[in-house]
Amino acid sequence: MVGVTGASAALPTLLETGELEPMRNDDAPDPYCSAVYDLVGWLTGG
Numbered sequence: 001m002v003g004v005t006g007a008s009a010a011l012p013t014l015l016e017t018g019e020l021e022p023m024r025n026d027d028a029p030d031p032y033c034s035a036v037y038d039l040v041g042w043l044t045g046g
Helices: 004-017 040-044
Strands: none
16 A cells, blocks of 8 residues: 555656546545546555
8 A cells, every 4th residue: 555655755756657647636626626536446546
């Protein structure tokens, strides 16, 4: 299982390669973010 440290280390690469786009959640607006991603499945390996 990838921990928070692994997520923060991998995040720049995932953003650059576009691998996060399928996890983008446009139904969860956040006034402090330009995009919201649901990483639960990625973090748990699901």
